Amino acid sequence: MSADKIPADSISHLSGYEPPDQSDWETGLHPMDSLLRGERLPHIWCQGCGLGTALTTFISALQWLEKNKEWDLEKVAVVSGIGCSGRVAGYIRLDSFHTTHGRAIPFATGLKIANPNLKVVVFSGDGDIAGIGGNHFIHAARRNLDITVICVNNFNYGMTGGQVGSTTPHGARAVTAQYGNFEYPFNLPYLAAAGGASFMARWTVLHARRLEWTLREAMEHRGFSFVEIIAPCSTAYARWNPEGKGLDPEKLRRRGLEVIKHYKEIGKISPETHPKDADVKVDENGVIIEIVEGKFIDDPKPDLQEAIDQMAPIAEKKWKAAKRAIDNRPKVKGRTDKVPRKELQLGGFGGQGIISAGKIIGQAAAIYDKLEACFTQSYGPEARGGAAGSQVVISSDLIHYPNITEPESAIIMSQGAYEKYAPLITEKGILLIDDGLVVLPENHRQDIVTYGIPATKAAEEMGNIRAANTVMLGFWTSIVGAVSKEAMKLSLADSVPPKTVDVNIKAFDYGYDRGTELKKTKAIPIPTPTEKTGTTHSGDKKSSINEP
Amino acid sequence: MYWRKPLDQDKIKVPCGIIHIIEDRCKGCGFCVEFCPQGVLVMSKSTNSKGYHPPEINDSKHCVNCGLCSLLCPDFAIYIEDKGKRTPEKVETKGKAEEQS
Numbered sequence: 001m002s003a004d005k006i007p008a009d010s011i012s013h014l015s016g017y018e019p020p021d022q023s024d025w026e027t028g029l030h031p032m033d034s035l036l037r038g039e040r041l042p043h044i045w046c047q048g049c050g051l052g053t054a055l056t057t058f059i060s061a062l063q064w065l066e067k068n069k070e071w072d073l074e075k076v077a078v079v080s081g082i083g084c085s086g087r088v089a090g091y092i093r094l095d096s097f098h099t100t101h102g103r104a105i106p107f108a109t110g111l112k113i114a115n116p117n118l119k120v121v122v123f124s125g126d127g128d129i130a131g132i133g134g135n136h137f138i139h140a141a142r143r144n145l146d147i148t149v150i151c152v153n154n155f156n157y158g159m160t161g162g163q164v165g166s167t168t169p170h171g172a173r174a175v176t177a178q179y180g181n182f183e184y185p186f187n188l189p190y191l192a193a194a195g196g197a198s199f200m201a202r203w204t205v206l207h208a209r210r211l212e213w214t215l216r217e218a219m220e221h222r223g224f225s226f227v228e229i230i231a232p233c234s235t236a237y238a239r240w241n242p243e244g245k246g247l248d249p250e251k252l253r254r255r256g257l258e259v260i261k262h263y264k265e266i267g268k269i270s271p272e273t274h275p276k277d278a279d280v281k282v283d284e285n286g287v288i289i290e291i292v293e294g295k296f297i298d299d300p301k302p303d304l305q306e307a308i309d310q311m312a313p314i315a316e317k318k319w320k321a322a323k324r325a326i327d328n329r330p331k332v333k334g335r336t337d338k339v340p341r342k343e344l345q346l347g348g349f350g351g352q353g354i355i356s357a358g359k360i361i362g363q364a365a366a367i368y369d370k371l372e373a374c375f376t377q378s379y380g381p382e383a384r385g386g387a388a389g390s391q392v393v394i395s396s397d398l399i400h401y402p403n404i405t406e407p408e409s410a411i412i413m414s415q416g417a418y419e420k421y422a423p424l425i426t427e428k429g430i431l432l433i434d435d436g437l438v439v440l441p442e443n444h445r446q447d448i449v450t451y452g453i454p455a456t457k458a459a460e461e462m463g464n465i466r467a468a469n470t471v472m473l474g475f476w477t478s479i480v481g482a483v484s485k486e487a488m489k490l491s492l493a494d495s496v497p498p499k500t501v502d503v504n505i506k507a508f509d510y511g512y513d514r515g516t517e518l519k520k521t522k523a524i525p526i527p528t529p530t531e532k533t534g535t536t537h538s539g540d541k542k543s544s545i546n547e548p
Numbered sequence: 549m550y551w552r553k554p555l556d557q558d559k560i561k562v563p564c565g566i567i568h569i570i571e572d573r574c575k576g577c578g579f580c581v582e583f584c585p586q587g588v589l590v591m592s593k594s595t596n597s598k599g600y601h602p603p604e605i606n607d608s609k610h611c612v613n614c615g616l617c618s619l620l621c622p623d624f625a626i627y628i629e630d631k632g633k634r635t636p637e638k639v640e641t642k643g644k645a646e647e648q649s
Contacts, residue, residue, distance in 0.1 A: 029570050030624045045622060047600070048577040052622020060619055206583070208619040234577075257578045 030058045035073070037093050044087060048238075048256015050205040051084055054152050057208050058123065061215035062094075076119045079108040081128035084159045085152045088123040102132030105140045108147050114380040116305050119148075119219060124155040126167040128185050134166065139193030140223050146303040148225045150217045154233035155280075162236025169386065171286030180286050183362065187279035189296050194228045199225035200275065200297040205232070205295060206261040215297055221368025223303040230291055231281075232259030242287050262288070269293050312523065330490060334370025341395040342482040347417025348434075350388045353469035354413065358390030358471060360491050361483060367396045368487035374402040389417065394482050394547065406469025409480045411472050412438055413455070424450075429458035432476055451479060453514050459507055464500060468506035479519060485512060533536065561633035562573040565613030567605050573625035576600030580617035580626055589617065 015473035036059075045051045065071040073094060082101035087313075088097035097105045106126045122129075129137050129151040140147065155172065158161040161173040167188065171180045172252070192200045203211040210280045218225035234256030238244025243262045244255035250303030271294030281290040302310075344361065348354040355377050362375035371394055378389040391404045395519065409430040412418045418438045425431055427447045435452035444450070455471035470492065477488050489505060495502045498531045554560075556593065566586065574596055581589045581603050588611045592604035603617075611628065618627040 029573075030627050031569075031618075032624055032627075036624065042573060042623065048579075049573040049622060052624075053579070053620050056619055056621060056624070205620075210615065212619065253576065254578050257582055260579065261582065456578075 002058060005254045006026070019198065032063070035059050035062065035093050037091055040090050042435075043091055045084060045234045046256070047471055048232060048254060048259075049084070049235075050154065050229070050256065050260070051088075051152055053087055053208055054085075054229045054231055056073040056148070057205075058088075058150065058215055059092070060123075061219065061327075062224055063221060064212070064216055066337040068097045071119070075117060076121065077108075077111055079104045079111065079120060079124075080126040080177035081122075082159075083125040083127055083134065083157070084123035084154075085123060085128065090487040095337060101523050104128055104132075105133055105136040105147075105149065109136075109140060112145060112147055113304075113308075115195075116146075120146075121219065122147060122149045124149070124151060126151055126155070127157050127165050130188060130191070131157075131166045132378075134186075136192065138195035141192055141197040141226070143304045144196060144198055144223045144301060146222055146224070148221075148227070150218075151230060152214070152229045152231050153188065153232045156233055156235055156237045157184075158233040158236045158516055162233065162240065166544065169280050169282040169286055169288060170495055171238075171282055171284065172288075174284060175240065178240075185280065187253065187275070188226075188228045189275040193275040193297055196224070197226045197297060198223035198299050198303075199295075200228075201226075202228040202230065202278065202291075203293040204230040204260070204267055204268065204291060204295050206260050206263045207269075209477075210293075217295070217298075218431075220296070221300070222392050223300060228294075232263075234259065242285070249338075251341075256446065264289065267291050271295050278415045292308045329367070329494075332368050332370075332487070332490070334368065335487075337396075339371055339394060339396040339482060341393065341397070341399070342409070342480070342481075343407040344392045344394070344476070344480075345389065345407040345410040345421050346391070346412075347389045347410065347421045348413030348469075349416065351468060352388070352413050354388045354411075354417075354496060355390045357411065357473055359391050359395070360488070360495050362485045363494065364487040364491035365392075368490045369483055371396050371483075372399045375408040376403060389421065409476065409482075411476055413468070413472065415439065430480060432479065433471060434472065445495050450513070451475070451518055453511060456510065458497055458510055462503055462510070464503045464507075467500070467504050470496075470504045470507040471482075471511035473517045474508035474513075477508075478512045478515030508511075558635065561635060563613040564609075564631045564634050565611045565615075565628035566631050567608055567611055568606070568627050568629060569601040569603060570625045571596045572598070573623045574598075574600055574602035575623050575625075576602065577622060578603075579620040579622070584617055585614060585618055586612060647649075 024204050025038045025041040027033050040157060046393045062073060076094050078089055078092050078094050078096040080086040081104035086098055089098040097107055104122045107138050108120045108122045111118055129149060135508050153167050155168050156174050157165050160179060163183050164174040164177045167185045168181045170184050173180055189200055189202055199218055201214045203214060214227055232238055234434055237257035238259050243259045245258045266289055268290055270292050273292045273296065275296050278292045281289055283289050346354045346358045351391045358375050362373040365373040374393040376391045393399050393402060393404060406426045407424060407428050410421055410425050411432045412421060413434040415438055422431060422445060426450050429448045432447050433452045434456055435454045438458055453471065453475050456465060456468040458471055459468040461463050471489060475484055477483060489508060492504055493501050578591060581591055585609045588606055588608060589603040591601050596602050613628050613630055615628050
């Protein structure tokens with residue numbers, strides 16, 4: 001049954017949703033009602049809150065743009081985060097999006113990149129933009145993403161009761177800073193400027209007219225535009241701070257108005273101010289004594305979309321070249337026999353090509369043998385000079401679990417990796433070591449088959465020490481046989497630099513022949529557990545075998 | 549009132565507007581009353597259905613259709629309708645209006 005066939009009264013709504021007909025808001029009375037969702041109004045904002053005025057100026061700017069600049073408001077999307085300001089997305093009758101706390105800008109980024117024709121406006125608060133979402137804010141500014149960010153700054157976390165936030169002035173009181181805020185606040189214009197915003201302005205809600213002009217400009221601006229709106233928080237911030245005349249019973253119901261009157265006295269319109277000096281100045285008691293206002297930055301520069309458009313042809317060209325190389329791959333039939341799940345552990349130290357060896361095996365299995373393969377690698381500090389590791393799973397059936405649990409073979413090229421990975425190999429598993437780099441200790445496991453080959457030495461003799469991993473690959477291919485020799489060679493040719501293909505093929509053949517030889521010659525003495533295995537490998541012998 | 553009449557007094561046209569107050573939307577914040585440049589509005593003594601004191605028009609002829617009240621009102625409770633332009637009979641300011649009343 002599709003959603004449109006379900007009777008409306010049987011849909012259970014999420015809590016907080018009110019069916020449209022339950023609101024007492026009579027719509028169509030005000031010129032701005034066409035852009036308001038009447039069913040959600042009246043809004044929850046307190047008496048004297050600046051958010052209403054911020055929304056009015058925003059709608060007014062939108063209506064002006066629609067009328068005078070032929071804007072299609074269908075193409076405007078409003079994104080809000082959490083907090084009182086987050087309600088804007090619910091009140092405005094446009095495509096809007098109420099997102100998680102602090103993530104309004106990431107959602108807007110997605111919207112804008114997926115549909116560059118949209119005009120995306122982020123309407124959010126200081127806790128959302130500068131607090132939890134501060135990082136997103138500076139990065140959107142850095143990218144010069146073409147969105148408009150409106151930050152309604154009321155100096156505290158208003159919706160939750162007036163806690164100290166990242167913009168609370170130093171010394172100002174809040175519900176969680178009863179003796180004055182110890183911390184220093186963000187200077188949002190400077191933060192935006194440092195991030196690289198190409199448009200930045202600040203107004204208090206008192207300067208509604210100039211704010212509206214600035215919002216028009218900001219929305220028309222191509223690139224990251226940021227408008228900070230200083231708004232009174234009549235219930236929370238104004239209660240604790242002298243601007244709102246505190247608990248004066250005369251002013252009790254007019255705290256928002258008292259704050260705005262205070263802004264009228266202290267607001268200083270000075271667009272030429274450097275953003276560095278645009279911080280909200282307070283006296284020793286935390287009373288705001290100066291708010292610099294104006295449009296501080298208007299510096300058009302290429303935005304993200306332009307950069308994408310510029311880079312796209314280059315990327316396309318490179319992608320086509322890569323695609324051609326893939327299409328020109330030799331056509332192979334692949335293996336037809338069944339390969340049971342085989343797990344391989346590779347270990348060594350960083351720089352030996354442990355990761356690329358694993359990748360070559362995986363590619364050979366997946367592309368040329370047409371098997372299933374999974375490749376994972378160990379990241380982290382241990383991969384830098386310490387034990388680097390990678391894991392490959394090969395099977396002719398689907399691989400449901402990508403990590404290895406019981407490796408039946410291992411390629412080990414350093415002592416550290418031996419100590420780390422040798423205990424993990426299953427019983428009767430195969431351990432392949434680089435003879436010379438790994439010295440088997442006295443208590444070496446006797447329940448596994450150990451083969452050794454002086455891979456690094458051989459590769460050095462062949463003229464490229466970096467082909468040591470290729471020797472090990474050849475050795476592994478012949479002994480374990482999970483992947484065919486041809487597939488491995490093709491994959492190898494794909495993966496190594498073109499100049500080194502010959503030496504790598506040579507190294508591979510050397511390892512392969514060695515392995516075949518060792519597998520045949522059961523005559524090689526099997527060291528008894530009492531015999532020192534170390535001596536077996538330290539002599540001039542090129543290879544050795546150790547079987548239980 | 550003035551010792552000299554402005555020469556272009558007849559040519560000057562002043563915009564004027566009709567104030568519409570949607571009383572039941574008002575939360576009584578007082579922004580419109582406080583910041584009306586012409587002092588057209590006052591707080592009403594009566595209350596609306598929510599118990600707030602909405603603004604009341606004191607003298608609508610002084611309204612110059614600046615629209616600041618409608619822009620500042622957080623509750624979408626007041627707006628101005630354009631009534632065209634008119635010739636001022638005399639120079640009207642807030643101060644003068646008060647004096648006369």
